Amino acid sequence: MRPALGKLKTRIATGVGSTVAVCTATVYTIMGAGTVAPVTQYQPGAQIDAGRWQVVPHRAWISKAERVYGVRVQPGQQALVVEVDLNNRSASSSRAYNDTLKPKWPADAKPENPDVALLRDSKMIPLLHPGMPERVAYVWVLSGSVSLPEKMPIEVIAQTYKPVDNLYGTPLWTNPKVIGQFTLPLDIATAPATGTLPAASSAAGSTERVS
Amino acid sequence: MKRRLATLALILIAAAVLFAMQRTTPRYDELTGAIPVRAGMHETASTRLFDIEVQRVQFARKIAYRYIGKDVVLTTSGLWAIVTASLTARSESMSITRGFWDGPQGLRYEQSDRAVNPPHMTPIRLDPGLSTLGRFLFEVRPDQVGDATLVVWPSGLPPRLDAEAHIALDDLPRAADGALEVADLVSLNRLDGAQP
Secondary structure (H helix, E strand, O other): OHHHHHHHHHHHHHOHHHHHHHHHHHHHHHHHOOOOOOOOEEOOOOOEEEOOEEEEEEEEEEEOOOEEOOEEOOOOEEEEEEEEEEEEOOOEOEOOOOOOEEEOOOOOOOOOOOEEEEOOOOOEOOOEOEOOOEEEEEEEEEEOOOOOOOEEEEEEEEEEEEOOOOOOOOOEEEEEEEEEEEEEEEEEOOOOOOOOOOOOOHHHHHOOOOO | OHHHHHHHHHHHHHHHHHHHHHHHOOOHHHHOOOEEEEEEOOOEEEOOOEEEEEEEEEEEEEEEEEEOOEEEEEOOOOEEEEEEEEEEEOOOOEEEOOEEEEOOOOOEEEOOOOOOOOOOEOOEEEEEOEOEEEEEEEEEOHHHOOOOEEEEOOOOOOOOOOEEEEEEOOOOOEOOOOOEOOEEEEEOOOOOOOOO
């Protein structure tokens, strides 16, 4: 009996590392299997603070025209166009907005990265400056055979700001995470009316008096 | 007892010194960053590769220029800021592709990319000994106008352990009562700002 118990003790002592590892993995698996917290739902027109960007969703539509906001759509393809106001919340001008919106695609859709166009003068990949909201269109070109739902859920992805990174000590935007979702009705093949441009920034009224 | 207290005090002092050193360690980025060469408007800032003297700053709600036989008018959600500078290369031909408008709170506005090939705009080609007039065009928020700095470096990556020009924009167009003068429309076709 005694030698057997001693053996057990030795075994536990020597295997304590792997025991802890196995237990931790089990605990994490159990925790991960639980229900995922629901993402925040936003309405069109809501201001969504998504890390570097503030997003105000406006409308979405499907285009089968040859060209939409300067983006070429080949025959047999369609384009999902999502119009939002983007406001740069960071301290420097930036073009890093491509990964901010992510539509929840049906299983057979394999879209490429979106093209982003400024609506003010149809400029592609515009540079957006701090605190100056602009209306832009995200255009995803995808195969014409894909049928998109009538109401398109779109996820908003935010990155976190790190003032100094560990290597160079420079500011860094990192760790993309879904922070919310909005759903826009898709008006199939509606030609866009000229959208109203976003209002000038709130400070515009004080233009004449700058100290 | 006294010795113990002395040891404790020494340990505390050592901890404080180590903490201060940890907090104030310069980052790699700061140690090898750009070396600013500061000047005001109407003064020459001499960097290693070029000299720059900012002559004029204009503000406008709209800009206009002629491009391939068409008149282009551009609006903005803030203000257009047009900086005119005289530039000279120092030892070899080079070019300057962009500038930055640093606002009073440290917001950095990169040169606007919306105007396509307006005249006298960046990229500005510089040759040694030949002074060239060039323009930098920005879209800025109206509250980023006072105490701003123009930052210019030669084309390419931000300079490391090399000079970049920091020009304090201290001579802005102002009316007699100190209010900023904002033109409704500025034509970029001519450097003096007159209509073509």
